[in-house]
Amino acid sequence: MFFALIYEMDWCVMKTRLVLLFSFMLLIFINTTECNAMPTDEFEELRNSIRLSYADSPLDGLKFVNALIETTDLTLEQKIIVTNYKAWFLLETEQLESAMETIVKYMNMVSQSNEKDLMYGYFNISGGIYARLGLYEEALAYYRDAMPFAQSRDERLVYQTENNIALIKLNLKRYAEAAIAFEKYRDYAHNNKQTLNESFASNNLALALIGLKQYPEALNIINQAMRLQTQFDYTTHLAASLILKGKVLRFQGLLAESESVLNDAFKLIETKQLESEQLNIILCLAQTYEAQGNTDKALDILASVEAYTLNHAHFETQLSIAKLTAELYEQKQSYAEALSAYKQYSLINEAILTRQAKVNLAKALAEADVASKEVRISELTRAEQIKATKADAFKDLTIVVSICLVVILFGSFIAINSIDNQKQTLAKTLEQLSDTQNHVIEIEKIASLTALVSGMAHQLNTPIGTIVTASSLIDDYMEGLEEKFKARELSSKHFHKFITDTNSAKELVISSINRLAGIVEEFKALNVSIHLDKPMSKIQLPSYLKHRLAPYSKHLGKQIEFKIHGDEVAITSYPTILSDVLKTLVINSCEHGFIHSDQGVVEVTIKAFTHVVEITYQDNGVGINDEILHEIFTPFYTTNLGGNHLGLGLNVVFNAVKYNLRGKISAESCKHGARFVISLPIDARLIDDTSY
Incomplete structure (x- = not known):
């Protein structure tokens, strides 16, 4: 409205006001910028x-x-x-x-x-x-x-x-390189009287020397560090040094001395409540007890760790604790507890992988958001440039009018030429915006692929972990059997137990392999670029749907009543694929819609238009929450996490409808039950599939 009023003003007045307005806004911007800048001294405070x-x-x-x-x-x-x-x-x-x-x-x-x-x-x-x-x-x-x-x-x-x-x-584990750098940093901190950094570097240098198995040198560095830490009351570093000293003594075979030093560290950590070192001291003490042959004592202290709480800051220590726990239980032949510990080890690994995927996804989304904002800023900048160009044009025209009519005509020519230039600029701008939009789409595809890979990794991790654990158990059973055979202690009871345990582990492996095969088969269904062996054919929709849906009236333990009505219309498409789409929707109704009932009603309505036919599928089940309607076609999205569902069914339906049947499918909000609307071409042969 503001610019519309300007066009109705006298040209001379309009130009004068525009120049004054621009100058006024420029002064305000400069003054505001100067006022907003915080002084350097104030910012340092x-x-x-x-x-x-x-x-x-x-x-x-x-x-x-x-x-x-x-x-x-x-x-x-x-x-x-x-x-x-x-x-x-x-x-x-x-x-x-x-x-x-x-x-x-x-x-x-x-x-x-x-x-x-x-x-x-x-x-x-x-x-x-x-x-x-x-x-x-x-x-x-x-x-x-x-x-x-x-x-x-x-x-x-x-x-x-x-x-x-x-x-x-x-x-x-590049210990030699690390040791050189830590020694250099320790000397720098010492020369500059940075005692805290000197303490930190000394502990890290000791760790590198332990990795190089230079135990006397490591012990010397630790003792020097402990004197410094005691002098300046660096309690956390002192606790870490005691743990390192206990570890070195264990590697040197001085197990009693190692236990004594580690107990001192444990008391210090308990007294000062040094949470950052609690897991480390527990692991080192358990390793010393194991080296002493005191398996029960090692397991007792390991049991004090909260089993199902992942501490991301110390996940590697927790992995070591879970692995050591499993190995100790195996030594005691407590295989159920060992399997539980290996499961905990697998869960920690899964949590770590999930966290890595989430952070990488957050980075991709943040980069996409920044790119989107840069596009918007670029658009605003171009708009301001266009406004400035128009203002200059009006100023030139005002000067021309004040001189003479001939110059006005000349100025009009300049204005027309300027408009042409602006059109070219706008055309280039639109082209750049199109390129930017394609770039943003590619970023979104990468983000979607990250989510897809993360979901697949999550689904595969559990059966793979089970296979690895069961295979490890079978190896252990074989080794135990071989030892008894060599010792001539093998009895029928031992052999029978070996067969029973091995069969149990084998069943776990077979079950997990079948689960993996099922996951892979469902994942392969995502690929819609498949060769269709059967050609398209004409389908009389009402009768075909009645015929194909009738066998599912008693499906998955549910009694389903199908109500099919609407226009008598024939389409040319792929009958088998259409049948599979409807079958998947029925399965979805049984597993999700009729979850609280053994009976249900499915109503299918057919409505014909000039070039398309619309098939509405609606059940009277529990329905779909409006908040997740936009998510249900996403790969690996499911509301039934505990039911061995991958969340691929509706995604496969979406791909089949869009890419094979060359139509569209959407889920609509409905007060009672779930409602899907499928739009298919009357003759799919006439649809150019290159656009898909």
């Missing part, structure tokens, strides 16, 4: 407040940073620094998905800034995220990418980055 808040509690620091981002006016560089704190705090509180989303936004902000060395924060925190996920090769790549930016800033960041790289190499 703010950063100190953020650090103090984090020192009290990482969660308090996170709340403080979120409040700053939402309420405080900051420059772009200041926002980048505060966002870096937010990503760091999210990482420290194990909120890795949110940390990944935040660091992607951080990277986009840095790309708009002149301070490119701030990109260090992106690579450093990304490396930290992947290290927490146990993806050490990816973490190593990010930390290496951070090094050039660290070198352009200061020496402290260079040593910090080298230490991060060394920690990753330690986890990758």
Whole structure:
């Protein structure tokens, strides 16, 4: 409306007001920008407040940073620094998905800034995220990418980055390289009187030397570190050093000394409530008890670990605890408990893989969101450019009118030429928008593929884990039988027990293999690019549907009444595929709609139009929640997780209708029961399938 009024004004007045309005808005923008910029000294005080808040509690620091981002006016560089704190705090509180989303936004902000060395924060925190996920090769790549930016800033960041790289190499068992880096960092910290960093580096150096089996050297480093930690009251580091010392003594065969040192560590951890070291001390004590041959004592202390609570910060220690528990139970021939422990080991692995997939998906979605926002910003920028071009054109026309009529005519020609240029600009803009839209679609496809792969991995993990566990048990049974045979202690009772146990494990393997085969067959059904052996044929819909649905009146233990009515119409399509689609919908009704009843009614309505026919399938079951209607055709989506359902049935139906029958299918909201509407062409041969 504003611009419509401008066009009705006198041209001279309009141009004058437009120029004044633009100047006024420019002054407001400049003044606002200058007012919003926080002074450097004030911002440094703010950063100190953020650090103090984090020192009290990482969660308090996170709340403080979120409040700053939402309420405080900051420059772009200041926002980048505060966002870096937010990503760091999210990482420290194990909120890795949110940390990944935040660091992607951080990277986009840095790309708009002149301070490119701030990109260090992106690579450093990304490396930290992947290290927490146990993806050490990816973490190593990010930390290496951070090094050039660290070198352009200061020496402290260079040593910090080298230490991060060394920690990753330690986890990758590249002990020699890690030991060199830790020794260098320890010397740097010592020379600069950074006692906390010196303590941290000493413990890591000891770990690397243990990996190299240089036990005397490791023990010497640990003793030096303990003196430093005692002097400065670094209790957590002291507990870690005691655990390392107990581990070295165990490797040297000094089991009594190892037990004594570890008990001291255990008391310190209990007294000071050092939760970060609790799992580690339990594992090391259990390993020492095992080395002493005291299996029962080892199992007792392992039993103190909360079995079904995954601590993401210490998942590798929990895996070691679950594995050691299973091995100890096997030694005692308590196979049921051993199987339970192996199952816990499998569940921890599954949780780790799921978390890795979620974080990678969060990164893909965040990158897609950033790309989408960049497109919108680009569109707004182009709109402002078009407005500026129009304003310049009006200004030129005003000057021309004030001179003479001839110049007005000349100006009109310029205006027409300017409009042509604008049309060309708009055409190019539309082309760029189309390219950008295709790019966003590709990103969404990648995100969908990630979800598909994650779902498939989740479905396959349990039977594979069962097969691995059962196979391990069979190997153990074979070894036990062989030992008894060699010792000439094999009796018919032993052999009968071996056959019984092996058959049980074999049944587990066969059951899991059948489950895997079923999953693969259902997954293969997702592929709609299949060769159709039978050609299309004419189908008399009402009679065909009655004939095909009649056998399912007693299906899956349900008594189903079919009501088929509507227009008498014939279509040309694939009868078998149409039959399979309806069969799947009936199965869906039986398994989900009639779950609380043994009887049900399915009503099929046929309505013919000029070029298409509409088939409405509706049951009187429990129905579908409106909130999940848009999800039900998604692969691996199911509301019956405990019923061995993969969630592929309706996705296969969707693909069959769209790509084979060349039609459309949708789920509609309905007060009573589930309602599906299938739209099929009268003659599918006339539909160009290249568009699918």
